Amino acid sequence: MNIKDVSTKLDIPADTLRYWERVGVIPPVTRATSGYRDYQPADLDWCNFAKCMREAGVSIEALIEYIDLYQQGDSTTDTRKTLLEDQLATIQAKRDAVQATYDKLAYKIAHYGQHGLNPFAHKEEK
Amino acid sequence: MNIKDVSTKLDIPADTLRYWERVGVIPPVTRATSGYRDYQPADLDWCNFAKCMREAGVSIEALIEYIDLYQQGDSTTDTRKTLLEDQLATIQAKRDAVQATYDKLAYKIAHYGQHGLNPFAHKEEK
DNA sequence: ATAAACCTTGGAGTGGGCTTTAAGGCAAGG
DNA sequence: CCTTGCCTTAAAGCCCACTCCAAGGTTTAT
Numbered sequence: 001m002n003i004k005d006v007s008t009k010l011d012i013p014a015d016t017l018r019y020w021e022r023v024g025v026i027p028p029v030t031r032a033t034s035g036y037r038d039y040q041p042a043d044l045d046w047c048n049f050a051k052c053m054r055e056a057g058v059s060i061e062a063l064i065e066y067i068d069l070y071q072q073g074d075s076t077t078d079t080r081k082t083l084l085e086d087q088l089a090t091i092q093a094k095r096d097a098v099q100a101t102y103d104k105l106a107y108k109i110a111h112y113g114q115h116g117l118n119p120f121a122h123k124e125e126k
Numbered sequence: 127m128n129i130k131d132v133s134t135k136l137d138i139p140a141d142t143l144r145y146w147e148r149v150g151v152i153p154p155v156t157r158a159t160s161g162y163r164d165y166q167p168a169d170l171d172w173c174n175f176a177k178c179m180r181e182a183g184v185s186i187e188a189l190i191e192y193i194d195l196y197q198q199g200d201s202t203t204d205t206r207k208t209l210l211e212d213q214l215a216t217i218q219a220k221r222d223a224v225q226a227t228y229d230k231l232a233y234k235i236a237h238y239g240q241h242g243l244n245p246f247a248h249k250e251e252k
Numbered sequence: 253a254t255a256a257a258c259c260t261t262g263g264a265g266t267g268g269g270c271t272t273t274a275a276g277g278c279a280a281g282g
Numbered sequence: 283c284c285t286t287g288c289c290t291t292a293a294a295g296c297c298c299a300c301t302c303c304a305a306g307g308t309t310t311a312t
Contacts, residue, residue: 162260
């Protein structure tokens with residue numbers, strides 16, 4: 001599968017796919033003899049993983065570190081797991097923050113125009 | 127309340143508070159005769175609103191647009207409400223994406239090391 | 253009245269994450 | 283074999299959202 005097809009299928013710009021590979025957010029992609037990238041299912045999985053993590057707010061740096069460990073083999077399994085657990089906690093915090101704002105905003109919209117009902121108020125206005 | 131106290135209380139860098147005001151993410155802050163900012167409760171509310179929205183991933187641009195409408199007065203109430211509804215939908219999508227990644231990652235961690243159980247796989251590996 | 257510790261502005265600098273450009277190589281159709 | 287359209291790299295450029303700096307004004311404490 002060439003880069004354009006992957007780009008279309010996963011909805012990631014081709015330039016971004018190249019960038020991710022270059023900096024190490026995903027492992028090196030399988031190549032054809034021509035030198036062209038020829039994405040295998042496992043390569044697609046890594047792209048998908050990177051996409052999900054990025055959307056959840058995980059930094060490029062953290063992903064590079066994870067892939068780096070992955071490429072060092074089985075000896076790093078425990079470290080990798082710990083890393084993922086850290087990221088999970090970060091994602092959880094983010095999710096909760098987004099949820100809290102969602103709730104407040106939904107409330108604000110539902111009561112729009114009513115005086116003194118700013119759910120973002122620092123203290124309750126009377 | 128001076129800018130440093132607000133910075134401490136809301137955990138937002140003073141430079142960021144100034145930047146937000148300068149570009150219009152929050153309305154102009156109340157000033158003392160010296161020219162120093164003297165944040166009133168309503169000013170704090172706006173800072174808090176901006177902080178929540180930024181954490182939820184709302185762009186500076188969208189916030190500027192909202193504050194711009196707000197400063198034009200009551201005639202823009204409907205437009206502002208629509209704007210917030212749009213942002214709510216965006217935040218909801220973001221929340222769902224983050225949640226989905228959270229779930230997959232939690233699963234991946236729980237089954238770490240088990241073969242063929244990559245929840246980020248593009249298709250199920252047998 | 254002077255030093256420390258705030259504050260002000262305008263403008264320049266930074267970092268993260270792409271995104272574009274330049275210069276060129278490979279592949280498939282007619 | 284030539285055109286069209288894909289692909290390659292390295293390097294430079296760009297945008298967002300801050301973040302820092304310089305030069306100076308104000309406030310408070312001693």
